[in-house]
Amino acid sequence: MRVHFDATRIEPVSYRPLDRRFTYNVREYIDFPKPDLQAAWAHLNVALIAKNDGTGLGPGAWAHSMVPDQHSFRGSTGGWVFPLWNHAGEGAGHFLADGVLSGLARAYGQAVSAEQTFDAILALLSATSYTNRFGRDLENDFPHVPFPSELAVFQRAAAIGSRLRALQGLALPGDAFRTARLEGEGGGRTLAVPTPRNAWVQTDDGAGTVRLTSDQALRLTGVSARAWTFSVSGYPVLYKWLKARDGEPIDRTQQRDLLDTVGRIEEIVSLCDSADAVLAEALAGTLGRDRFGLPARRAPAAALEDGDEPA
Amino acid sequence: MSQLDLFARAKPARASSDLPDPADVRREMLDVLAQLEAAETMPFPQKTLAMWKTIWPQMSRWLPDERDELIRRFDAQVTRLQAS
Numbered sequence: 001m002r003v004h005f006d007a008t009r010i011e012p013v014s015y016r017p018l019d020r021r022f023t024y025n026v027r028e029y030i031d032f033p034k035p036d037l038q039a040a041w042a043h044l045n046v047a048l049i050a051k052n053d054g055t056g057l058g059p060g061a062w063a064h065s066m067v068p069d070q071h072s073f074r075g076s077t078g079g080w081v082f083p084l085w086n087h088a089g090e091g092a093g094h095f096l097a098d099g100v101l102s103g104l105a106r107a108y109g110q111a112v113s114a115e116q117t118f119d120a121i122l123a124l125l126s127a128t129s130y131t132n133r134f135g136r137d138l139e140n141d142f143p144h145v146p147f148p149s150e151l152a153v154f155q156r157a158a159a160i161g162s163r164l165r166a167l168q169g170l171a172l173p174g175d176a177f178r179t180a181r182l183e184g185e186g187g188g189r190t191l192a193v194p195t196p197r198n199a200w201v202q203t204d205d206g207a208g209t210v211r212l213t214s215d216q217a218l219r220l221t222g223v224s225a226r227a228w229t230f231s232v233s234g235y236p237v238l239y240k241w242l243k244a245r246d247g248e249p250i251d252r253t254q255q256r257d258l259l260d261t262v263g264r265i266e267e268i269v270s271l272c273d274s275a276d277a278v279l280a281e282a283l284a285g286t287l288g289r290d291r292f293g294l295p296a297r298r299a300p301a302a303a304l305e306d307g308d309e310p311a
Numbered sequence: 312m313s314q315l316d317l318f319a320r321a322k323p324a325r326a327s328s329d330l331p332d333p334a335d336v337r338r339e340m341l342d343v344l345a346q347l348e349a350a351e352t353m354p355f356p357q358k359t360l361a362m363w364k365t366i367w368p369q370m371s372r373w374l375p376d377e378r379d380e381l382i383r384r385f386d387a388q389v390t391r392l393q394a395s
């Protein structure tokens with residue numbers, strides 16, 4: 001079979017967290033094209049990916065601003081994709097369930113946008129302690145969202161989530177988070193990252209160095225331990241990013257992409273800490289399911305006291 | 312609430328208003344006030360009361376002409392019931 005080549009069908013996709021790849025989006029070349037997802041995605045969207053079981057340490061959800069691989073949440077066993085924008089003419093413009101925005105607006109005394117709500121969800125589920133705090137619930141359920149009863153807390157969550165969404169959509173990191181440096185000589189060499197255990201070595205400044213070539217001629221320095229170990233449900237983001245490029249030439253583009261990726265992770269880690277403080281504030285006073293017209297939960301969350309969370 | 316509950320599933324969210332109806336807001340707030348005014352002891356669990364204390368002044372923004380009066384009546388009832 002001959003298939004006409006169409007260069008316009010080469011499209012960026014969110015392969016894994018912070019790992020953009022390109023796919024040739026032609027049916028004959030794709031095993032699982034996910035037509036429903038592609039139709040919902042349309043030309044421009046952003047989506048949360050979450051799992052209904054087995055959510056592990058790290059953020060409880062991830063935002064993708066390019067069509068995601070369904071396994072992009074952690075690299076295996078899939079995930080659920082929740083696009084935000086609904087481009088169907090007859091729709092409300094977003095995929096948030098009926099009652100969510102009006103319920104929030106009712107409680108907050110002012111209109112709440114779909115984007116703000118998406119961002120607040122992303123921030124609350126990304127809080128550093130979220131997956132620890134609710135680990136037992138996450139074994140067999142989607143992450144639950146504790147919408148705060150106080151408008152100011154919601155707004156803080158939305159602001160953090162907005163930046164998280166940008167970074168997870170590959171926006172450039174802030175200068176304060178560009179602490180990593182490349183040291184040594186990479187010219188003519190290829191990336192050769194050792195096993196995770198041996199790749200990162202702590203240095204006197206408290207950060208660490210990552211060996212990028214087999215002869216250690218090129219090293220990545222100033223990588224914090226938290227950035228190195230940052231993972232999404234068992235998917236070590238920085239190590240996997242490097243490992244996926246093993247054997248590739250370390251040219252200028254590769255070096256810039258690497259430094260951008262480390263910076264993004266450093267900033268995301270910091271934002272997850274900020275989100276943690278907001279999560280604590282949110283849990284001190286939440287809106288119950290009844291405020292959104294939702295029926296009571298089938299079973300109470302084991303890790304929570306009754307009323308600690310929006311049921 | 313579960314992530315799954317927050318997004319429309321089989322069909323796209325229909326084009327309904329994302330804003331509350333002030334008449335519904337008024338009905339709910341007056342219903343809460345009626346419960347408080349009829350009670351001899353606090354009818355709400357502590358967490359429910361805490362929620363109302365937070366969202367009452369926020370919600371009342373939907374009813375600007377009645378806002379001050381709603382807040383005054385709510386505060387008075389909470390003070391009375393917490394003293395009982």
